[in-house]
Amino acid sequence: MQWIKEQGYEFIEGGVCAAGGFAANGCNCGLNPDPGKNDLGLIFSAECCNAAAVYTTNKVKAAPIYVTKEHLEASGNCARAVIVNSKNANAGTPDGLVKAQKMCELAAGQLGISPKEVLVASTGVIGQELPVERIEAHIAELADGLSAENHEKAATAIMTTDTVKKEVAVSFELGGKVCRLGGMAKGSGMIHPNMATTLNFVTTDAVVPVQVLQQALDETVKVTYNCLSVDGDTSTNDMVLILANGMAGNEPLEAGGEAYQIFQKALYLVLVNLTRMLAADGEGATKLLECTCKGAPDWDTAITVAKSVIRSPLVKTAMFGADANCGRILCAVGYAQAEFETDRVSVVLASSKGEIEVCHDGMGIAFSEERAAEILAEDEIQICVDLNQGHASAKAWGCDLTYDYVKINADYRS
Amino acid sequence: MQWIKEQGYEFIEGGVCAAGGFAANGCNCGLNPDPGKNDLGLIFSAECCNAAAVYTTNKVKAAPIYVTKEHLEASGNCARAVIVNSKNANAGTPDGLVKAQKMCELAAGQLGISPKEVLVASTGVIGQELPVERIEAHIAELADGLSAENHEKAATAIMTTDTVKKEVAVSFELGGKVCRLGGMAKGSGMIHPNMATTLNFVTTDAVVPVQVLQQALDETVKVTYNCLSVDGDTSTNDMVLILANGMAGNEPLEAGGEAYQIFQKALYLVLVNLTRMLAADGEGATKLLECTCKGAPDWDTAITVAKSVIRSPLVKTAMFGADANCGRILCAVGYAQAEFETDRVSVVLASSKGEIEVCHDGMGIAFSEERAAEILAEDEIQICVDLNQGHASAKAWGCDLTYDYVKINADYRS
Numbered sequence: 001m002q003w004i005k006e007q008g009y010e011f012i013e014g015g016v017c018a019a020g021g022f023a024a025n026g027c028n029c030g031l032n033p034d035p036g037k038n039d040l041g042l043i044f045s046a047e048c049c050n051a052a053a054v055y056t057t058n059k060v061k062a063a064p065i066y067v068t069k070e071h072l073e074a075s076g077n078c079a080r081a082v083i084v085n086s087k088n089a090n091a092g093t094p095d096g097l098v099k100a101q102k103m104c105e106l107a108a109g110q111l112g113i114s115p116k117e118v119l120v121a122s123t124g125v126i127g128q129e130l131p132v133e134r135i136e137a138h139i140a141e142l143a144d145g146l147s148a149e150n151h152e153k154a155a156t157a158i159m160t161t162d163t164v165k166k167e168v169a170v171s172f173e174l175g176g177k178v179c180r181l182g183g184m185a186k187g188s189g190m191i192h193p194n195m196a197t198t199l200n201f202v203t204t205d206a207v208v209p210v211q212v213l214q215q216a217l218d219e220t221v222k223v224t225y226n227c228l229s230v231d232g233d234t235s236t237n238d239m240v241l242i243l244a245n246g247m248a249g250n251e252p253l254e255a256g257g258e259a260y261q262i263f264q265k266a267l268y269l270v271l272v273n274l275t276r277m278l279a280a281d282g283e284g285a286t287k288l289l290e291c292t293c294k295g296a297p298d299w300d301t302a303i304t305v306a307k308s309v310i311r312s313p314l315v316k317t318a319m320f321g322a323d324a325n326c327g328r329i330l331c332a333v334g335y336a337q338a339e340f341e342t343d344r345v346s347v348v349l350a351s352s353k354g355e356i357e358v359c360h361d362g363m364g365i366a367f368s369e370e371r372a373a374e375i376l377a378e379d380e381i382q383i384c385v386d387l388n389q390g391h392a393s394a395k396a397w398g399c400d401l402t403y404d405y406v407k408i409n410a411d412y413r414s
Numbered sequence: 415m416q417w418i419k420e421q422g423y424e425f426i427e428g429g430v431c432a433a434g435g436f437a438a439n440g441c442n443c444g445l446n447p448d449p450g451k452n453d454l455g456l457i458f459s460a461e462c463c464n465a466a467a468v469y470t471t472n473k474v475k476a477a478p479i480y481v482t483k484e485h486l487e488a489s490g491n492c493a494r495a496v497i498v499n500s501k502n503a504n505a506g507t508p509d510g511l512v513k514a515q516k517m518c519e520l521a522a523g524q525l526g527i528s529p530k531e532v533l534v535a536s537t538g539v540i541g542q543e544l545p546v547e548r549i550e551a552h553i554a555e556l557a558d559g560l561s562a563e564n565h566e567k568a569a570t571a572i573m574t575t576d577t578v579k580k581e582v583a584v585s586f587e588l589g590g591k592v593c594r595l596g597g598m599a600k601g602s603g604m605i606h607p608n609m610a611t612t613l614n615f616v617t618t619d620a621v622v623p624v625q626v627l628q629q630a631l632d633e634t635v636k637v638t639y640n641c642l643s644v645d646g647d648t649s650t651n652d653m654v655l656i657l658a659n660g661m662a663g664n665e666p667l668e669a670g671g672e673a674y675q676i677f678q679k680a681l682y683l684v685l686v687n688l689t690r691m692l693a694a695d696g697e698g699a700t701k702l703l704e705c706t707c708k709g710a711p712d713w714d715t716a717i718t719v720a721k722s723v724i725r726s727p728l729v730k731t732a733m734f735g736a737d738a739n740c741g742r743i744l745c746a747v748g749y750a751q752a753e754f755e756t757d758r759v760s761v762v763l764a765s766s767k768g769e770i771e772v773c774h775d776g777m778g779i780a781f782s783e784e785r786a787a788e789i790l791a792e793d794e795i796q797i798c799v800d801l802n803q804g805h806a807s808a809k810a811w812g813c814d815l816t817y818d819y820v821k822i823n824a825d826y827r828s
Binding site: 060091236313402 | 471508740
């Protein structure tokens with residue numbers, strides 16, 4: 001995968017522990033029957049953090065969503081730890097709240113902090129009771145192993161059908177102070193914009209007041225995770241959390257200022273690259289698809305069109321087959337729920353092998369099928385839709401739809 | 415497939431020619447390289463017909479949509495013939511309107527009627543120029559072969575990736591007069607509600623004024639074709655046409671009266687069974703899925719929830735795997751774009767092998783996996799969602815998502 005980069009930002013190691021003062025760990029507590037695979041993760045900050053979050057818009061919400069919300073409200077958005085498990089969503093069961101609360105208490109007991117300072121997340125099968133006693137049996141081991149080096153253990157603990165762990169971190173300067181911001185994410189299926197998508201945990205040592213942190217997160221999620229679609233299913237458990245412990249010692253950020261722009265760009269770089277990693281690792285995916293809609297009358301139209309193309313199962317299967325089926329792209333542009341003219345639309349397909357126009361002024365045009373197949377054989381494909389009726393643009397990300405998506409999901413629970 | 419039946423209505427042979435005074439034919443004109451497969455169809459009525467139609471809501475519309483609309487407007491919704499081709503959508507090309515118009519002129523010339531009395535439809539690949547000269551070369555043969563017996567030839571001419579032809583017809587009585595109403599449909603992929611879906615042609619010999627015909631069609635499409643989703647892609651070419659030639663000699667229908675109810679029920683029986691045939695023959699499908707949402711606060715909520723479940727790729731793949739994954743159903747209920755409480759939702763899975771409750775009061779419950787697998791092994795599955803907060807109910811139809819869907823669509827154009 002190619003990385004989205006920006007001058008002034010250096011990509012660094014460390015994931016969720018790249019920022020000063022954070023430690024993490026992961027272990028297998030027996031939720032995953034394969035003892036070689038982690039299923040329980042913990043993130044901890046030496047200092048109390050300002051926290052912000054966005055959650056799934058699904059009306060059926062997993063228990064940890066409610067508990068995390070409640071803890072943030074009770075603490076005035078301060079937090080020091082996150083406990084998370086995979087293999088069980090702790091959703092759609094009668095005792096979910098009790099068990100999510102119990103997870104916080106277990107972590108708090110080990111860490112010597114208040115349960116209200118612990119946030120909680122789960123991912124996995126919906127509708128099965130969480131055997132929290134397995135977490136209890138391993139909580140001491142988990143807390144004892146906390147260190148900045150163990151970020152990978154936490155990143156692997158949140159994987160479900162993910163084939164690779166997802167970690168991104170950058171360093172940058174705010175008023176002469178070196179700051180770091182890094183994150184980890186999971187998610188492979190049940191991924192569709194609004195809100196958030198999947199589990200995402202981001203930490204930073206920058207000094208950021210709670211409201212500014214929330215604003216930066218909302219604005220950035222809108223153009224990153226919310227522009228990602230793997231299969232059109234919005235999960236019950238989606239959550240994006242950001243913790244800022246202030247250890248970098250910069251001047252507190254104010255919304256809208258220059259320092260805010262610098263911070264937000266760092267957050268964007270981490271979230272957009274995690275988003276692209278999530279798309280590239282979509283269930284069964286062989287190709288990362290990026291749709292850019294430009295020439296739109298306004299930003300929301302651009303987002304809507306880009307998402308519509310990325311979501312189309314027929315575009316996704318055509319890309320799997322390296323088939324330059326411009327008609328399906330035009331069709332998906334046409335049913336996007338926005339107001340615009342379709343007779344000026346052009347479509348260009350591109351990859352590292354070059355680009356080719358397949359549609360012009362709303363019409364399919366003659367092109368070299370051989371050249372198109374060569375471009376589409378790559379594993380990262382750009383679909384560029386120009387509406388030619390304005391100056392707004394937006395991007396959305398997804399993946400192709402393959403045999404393996406069906407295989408993975410036909411019997412996920414067993 | 416089980417048929418939806420109703421007392422007082424007899425299922426009869428004849429498809430689009432079941433009603434008195436209609437003839438049809440189909441042939442291969444070379445759009446389909448396999449000479450054994452029809453690609454050009456014609457429907458003709460001895461008497462002038464009242465006509466009503468609903469069209470795709472896609473902003474990118476195929477040329478025949480525009481020409482059919484224009485002809486109905488110019489003629490005051492009178493029509494005598496429909497010409498239709500498969501393998502080429504006549505959409506997204508610069509000369510589409512000219513060629514759609516040409517198809518009408520060719521048919522009109524052979525039939526000795528005005529081009530304005532001819533309606534036109536196309537289905538197939540988008541963005542490739544229609545070689546209308548092939549249609550011209552076969553129009554005489556097509557018209558010469560018109561007969562009531564040749565309904566199957568027309569029904570096969572509109573097939574694309576369909577594996578079976580779809581025809582349904584019923585007879586019923588209106589004020590002592592025997593009336594017949596029958597139709598044919600095509601559609602396998604690029605199927606998603608709003609509006610219409612796929613190509614559907616319905617004929618009747620009942621006497622029905624134009625406005626009443628349009629009202630009956632609108633009301634019936636809302637609960638049949640618009641509740642069908644195969645892949646979430648809304649086509650550029652969708653069209654449902656109904657022609658009523660009045661040869662049955664009944665008293666002209668008035669909206670809302672008893673006779674109207676009888677007629678509308680006939681239309682419903684034809685459209686709902688065609689809808690179920692379309693779902694069962696969805697691209698790559700091995701199972702017909704029917705979701706019933708009941709106990710909803712209102713009808714629109716019931717429709718929205720039923721459609722949301724039917725559309726979910728994760729529910730569709732679980733059904734392919736005969737996996738009673740109640741969490742995914744609950745999840746799809748939860749992200750349905752409607753307002754309701756989720757904590758009273760129950761879910762029952764059923765087939766001809768029996769039924770099993772998998773979710774109660776918004777929670778997954780313990781059930782026999784063995785028994786569930788036995789029920790889900792059937793090829794027609796009922797997903798019954800009870801919101802338990804009202805008295806409205808609605809149904810939606812779809813199919814499972816399989817390896818073959820991917821295979822069919824990865825290289826559709828070649």
